[in-house]
Amino acid sequence: GDSVTQMEGPVTLSEEAFLTINCTYTATGYPSLFWYVQYPGEGLQLLLKATKADDKGSNKGFEATYRKETTSFHLEKGSVQVSDSAVYFCARGAQKLVFGQGTRLTINP
Amino acid sequence: GAVVSQHPSWVICKSGTSVKIECRSLDFQATTMFWYRQFPKQSLMLMATSNEGSKATYEQGVEKDKFLINHASLTLSTLTVTSAHPEDSSFYICSARGGGAFEQYFGPGTRLTVT
Numbered sequence: 519g520d521s522v523t524q525m526e527g528p529v530t531l532s533e534e535a536f537l538t539i540n541c542t543y544t545a546t547g548y549p550s551l552f553w554y555v556q557y558p559g560e561g562l563q564l565l566l567k568a569t570k571a572d573d574k575g576s577n578k579g580f581e582a583t584y585r586k587e588t589t590s591f592h593l594e595k596g597s598v599q600v601s602d603s604a605v606y607f608c609a610r611g612a613q614k615l616v617f618g619q620g621t622r623l624t625i626n627p
Numbered sequence: 628g629a630v631v632s633q634h635p636s637w638v639i640c641k642s643g644t645s646v647k648i649e650c651r652s653l654d655f656q657a658t659t660m661f662w663y664r665q666f667p668k669q670s671l672m673l674m675a676t677s678n679e680g681s682k683a684t685y686e687q688g689v690e691k692d693k694f695l696i697n698h699a700s701l702t703l704s705t706l707t708v709t710s711a712h713p714e715d716s717s718f719y720i721c722s723a724r725g726g727g728a729f730e731q732y733f734g735p736g737t738r739l740t741v742t
Contacts, residue, residue, distance in 0.1 A: 561631060561733035619670040
């Protein structure tokens with residue numbers, strides 16, 4: 519069946535470091551792709567999305583590009599902040615979402 | 628805007644009892660609500676999809692008689708775990724989507740512990 523695979527965490531970085539969280543998907547057709555973020559004690563929030571190949575989603579300094587040829591949607595940020603500490607979920611779908619296992623990110627000052 | 632709440636945020640119940648979890652859309656009408664289950668350090672797994680006024684559609688492997696879902700209004704859906712057992716202990720998350728909208732808005736989750 520369709521699935522999403524994320525790099526295993528936890529990931530710990532220093533402030534201002536470059537971030538990459540890998541995400542690959544298997545799917546029939548061309549699903550929409552999403553990154554969600556979950557801050558402590560809060561619900562999942564949509565961080566960014568891309569609906570077709572070569573689209574780039576971006577928000578709050580985070581970016582991810584829909585790569586059909588590599589079935590990937592890696593999340594990147596050039597300079598992370600302590601406030602970016604959270605759990606990040608990659609997901610695919612439209613009517614129904616399929617999530618990756620989540621990656622816990624901790625940014626140290 | 629687009630806030631979804633869940634109540635309770637955590638609950639402990641004894642084995643064999645039933646527990647109800649509420650999911651509310653506070654500032655929009657949710658024509659579709661989704662219920663997910665999340666095990667520790669694992670992904671969210673969709674349990675069922677419910678449309679207002681209709682019976683829920685359950686994912687394969689989810690017992691509909693055990694996990695009763697009611698979506699009686701455009702702002703409220705409930706999940707009742709019947710005859711709970713320790714293996715039902717988990718984090719339950721709901722999401723909601725308004726009519727015609729694409730994005731799902733998630734609640735903060737409910738942690739259920741069955742002793």
